[in-house]
Amino acid sequence: MNMIFSVMGLMGGVLCAVGDVLFDFKGQGNQKLGVMKNIDSNWLKMSYWRFGASILAAFFGDILIGFGIFSLAEQIKPSSTALANVMLICGYIGVIGGFFIHATLCSQAVIYKKIMEENNFALADKTVIAFNKAAIVPFFIGYIALMVPGVCCVIAILAGYLSVPKWFVLLNSIVFLIIGVTLRKINPKFFNDLPGIVMPSLGLGMIGLIGIVNLM
Numbered sequence: 564m565n566m567i568f569s570v571m572g573l574m575g576g577v578l579c580a581v582g583d584v585l586f587d588f589k590g591q592g593n594q595k596l597g598v599m600k601n602i603d604s605n606w607l608k609m610s611y612w613r614f615g616a617s618i619l620a621a622f623f624g625d626i627l628i629g630f631g632i633f634s635l636a637e638q639i640k641p642s643s644t645a646l647a648n649v650m651l652i653c654g655y656i657g658v659i660g661g662f663f664i665h666a667t668l669c670s671q672a673v674i675y676k677k678i679m680e681e682n683n684f685a686l687a688d689k690t691v692i693a694f695n696k697a698a699i700v701p702f703f704i705g706y707i708a709l710m711v712p713g714v715c716c717v718i719a720i721l722a723g724y725l726s727v728p729k730w731f732v733l734l735n736s737i738v739f740l741i742i743g744v745t746l747r748k749i750n751p752k753f754f755n756d757l758p759g760i761v762m763p764s765l766g767l768g769m770i771g772l773i774g775i776v777n778l779m
Contacts (some may be wrong), residue, residue, distance in 0.1 A: 572631010576768015
């Protein structure tokens with residue numbers, strides 16, 4: 564069963580990456596707008612269906628990632644119950660938070676597009692800011708919790724709790740996020756969208772991959 568759950572976890576990372584592309588692939592010419600610079604100009608060019616499909620992909624993707632986290636925690640448990648429990652608890656909070664984060668980001672884009680149908684940028688900007696302020700606390704709690712399972716993986720690999728190559732410590736959402744951000748810094752124009760927008764999700768999917776390899 565753990566093998567099935569690990570495969571589901573890997574698939575969840577891929578599905579979340581699909582959701583990232585649907586929401587965050589904005590194309591060339593995008594600009595950051597507003598007082599807080601949290602509005603993307605190309606939202607106006609994107610169809611409404613993309614945001615709904617993105618939320619749906621994130622919903623099922625985060626569920627599947629949760630199964631992957633559960634599987635790897637079960638594999639760690641014989642060696643360290645404490646580490647496994649931390650991974651399970653933070654993973655549970657994280658996958659809920661992950662979906663909340665994605666739904667929040669997509670919702671603010673929909674809100675902006677709808678208000679801009681009345682060509683009222685000032686109102687759209689103020690509304691997005693107010694929406695962000697209302698969601699900021701659970702947003703960051705969920706984001707931080709979602710990073711913890713990756714840290715637990717690193718600890719488990721270095722401690723020898725998992726029978727996988729040591730270089731697998733690089734297969735986590737934190738490292739993948741750093742790679743994505745670095746590529747954007749190196750060449751902002753070329754790496755404006757891909758692969759940076761999908762890296763954290765693929766990193767979460769690596770939890771499933773690690774579980775698969777450990778069980779082989």
